Amino acid sequence: MGLGAFKVLSFGNKFRVLKYSLGSKLVNSVPKGLKHTYDFLGWLQGKGISIEKKDGLITFQYPIKDTKYAFAIDEISSDSDVFNQIMVEEEYQYVTELMSKHNIEVKTVIDAGANVGYTAIYLSHFYKNMQLIALEPNTETFRRLKLNMDLNNLDHVILHQKGLWNKNTFLKPDHSFRDGQAWSFRLEETTNEAEKLFEVTSINSLMEEHQLANIDFLKIDVEGGEKEIFNAEADLSWLQKVKVIAIEIHDEFECREDIEGILKQQFELFYSGELTIGIHTSCLK
Numbered sequence: 001m002g003l004g005a006f007k008v009l010s011f012g013n014k015f016r017v018l019k020y021s022l023g024s025k026l027v028n029s030v031p032k033g034l035k036h037t038y039d040f041l042g043w044l045q046g047k048g049i050s051i052e053k054k055d056g057l058i059t060f061q062y063p064i065k066d067t068k069y070a071f072a073i074d075e076i077s078s079d080s081d082v083f084n085q086i087m088v089e090e091e092y093q094y095v096t097e098l099m100s101k102h103n104i105e106v107k108t109v110i111d112a113g114a115n116v117g118y119t120a121i122y123l124s125h126f127y128k129n130m131q132l133i134a135l136e137p138n139t140e141t142f143r144r145l146k147l148n149m150d151l152n153n154l155d156h157v158i159l160h161q162k163g164l165w166n167k168n169t170f171l172k173p174d175h176s177f178r179d180g181q182a183w184s185f186r187l188e189e190t191t192n193e194a195e196k197l198f199e200v201t202s203i204n205s206l207m208e209e210h211q212l213a214n215i216d217f218l219k220i221d222v223e224g225g226e227k228e229i230f231n232a233e234a235d236l237s238w239l240q241k242v243k244v245i246a247i248e249i250h251d252e253f254e255c256r257e258d259i260e261g262i263l264k265q266q267f268e269l270f271y272s273g274e275l276t277i278g279i280h281t282s283c284l285k
Contacts, residue, residue, distance in 0.1 A: 005041035008053040013075055033076045033181055040073075040080035057144065059151070062087060064125040070151035071118070072144055078181035079116055079144070086118040092219075094272040095246050096126050099217065102285045104243055106130050106216045110206060112164035113221035113248075115182070116141055117148035120157050123217075131156055133210060137163035137198045138173075138185045158210070163187050163200040164222050166234035170196035186223035203229075203238040214241040221248040227255035230262055239266055245278045 009017060016030045017038050037058070044051055044060060051060045057072040064087070071087075073079035085091050099106060106127040111120055114134035123132065134149075134157055136142045142161045149157050163171065171187035172195035187198050207215070215238075220226055226247055230236065239245075245267065249256045260276065263269060267278030 005045045005051055008041070008051055008058050009038075009075055010056075031076055033074075033078055033080075036078070037073065037075045037080045040084070055147075057147070064122060067125060069121050069125070070148075071121075072147050072151060073116070074140075074144060074182075077140075078184070081181075082115050082118055086122055089273075090122075091273055091275065092119060092122055092246070094270075095217070095244065095275070095277055096123075098270060098277065098279060099244055102279060102283055104216060104279075104283055108212055108215050109133070109217045109219070110203070110215055111135065111219045113219070113223070113225075114145055114159075115221075116144040117146075117157075119219060120145075120154065121148060121152060124152070124154055124157070129156075130216070131158065131210075133158045133160065133206060135160045135162050135164055135201070135206075137161060137187060137200065138182060141182050141185065160201070160206075161199070163198060163225065164203070164220065164229060165200035165225060166202055166229050166231060168199075168201050168205055171198050171200055172196060173198060184223060187225060189228075200225075202235070204235060207238060207241070212241075214243065216243050218242050218245045219247075220245070224250045224253045226250070226259060227253045230255065230259045236262065239263075240280075243280050243283050246275045247278075248274045249276050 013034055016034055041051060049060050049062065051058055058075055059070065059072045061068045061070050073083065107130050109123060109130050109132040111132055111134045114120060114136040120132055120134050134145065136145050146159055172190040174186045174188050187200060190196060226249060249259055260269060263278045267280055268284060270277040
C-alpha cells in the first residue's frame with residue numbers, strides 16, 4: 001500500500017496495520033475488518049482512485065458503469081467486504097438482467113438488510129425513478145447508510161432504522177453470528193424486556209405505511225431472520241404483490257427447503273451466488 005492510503009487510517013489503526021505488515025505471527029492481533037480494509041485501500045490505490053478521511057470515515061469515488069458515485073467506509077468494519085460483494089463482484093447484476101429480460105418496470109423497492117447502502121446505490125444507477133425503502137436496524141451501520149445516501153443525494157431512498165420480521169415488535173441483538181462483524185449482525189426474539197432494543201416491522205406494515213399496491217423488487221438479507229419471516233404462522237399475503245424477490249438464505253438456520261417450497265408456489269426460481277431469486281409467474285415473458 002502507498003503512503004496515501006496509509007495516511008487516512010487513524011493513529012491506532014496505523015499501528016495495527018504496521019503489525020499486520022510485519023509478519024504472520026502478529027496478524028492474529030489485527031481485527032479482520034482492518035486487515036480487509038488495508039488490502040482494499042491498496043486495491044483502490046492500484047486503480048488510481050483517490051481516498052480521503054472525512055468525519056472519521058474513509059471516502060472515495062467509484063464508478064458504476066461510467067458514472068461515479070461517492071462511498072464512505074469504516075476502516076475497522078466489514079464495509080470493504082460488502083463493497084467488494086456489491087460493487088466489484090456486482091452481486092445484483094443478474095437480478096437487474098432478469099428484470100430487464102422480463103420487461104419488469106422497477107418503481108418500488110424494499111431493501112431489507114440495507115447495511116451501509118451499497119445495494120441501494122447500485123440499484124439507483126439502473127432505476128432512476130424508483131422509490132426505495134431501506135431497512136437497517138444496527139445504529140452505527142444505519143449512520144453510514146444515511147451518510148452514503150446523502151453523499152449521492154439519493155432523495156428517493158426512504159430510510160428506516162428497523163429490521164424486517166414477520167410482525168411489529170422489538171428484538172435483541174446477536175453479535176455472535178458468523179464472523180461477528182457488522183455484516184453478520186442479526187436479531188432474535190427474547191422474553192427479557194430489557195434486551196428488546198431493536199425495532200422490527202413486517203412487509204404488510206411497510207406496504208400499509210407507504211401505501212404500496214405492489215413491490216417491484218424485494219431484497220431480503222437479514223442474517224437468518226428469513227426463517228421467521230417465512231415461518232408457518234406468518235402472514236404471507238404480501239407475496240402475491242411482489243414481482244421479483246431476492247433472498248440470501250442462511251443455511252445455518254435450516255430453512256432453505258421451507259422458504260423455497262413457499263416461493264415455488266408463486267415464483268420461478270433462479271440462483272446467482274448467494275442469492276435465491278424469484279420472479280412471480282405473472283411477470284414471466
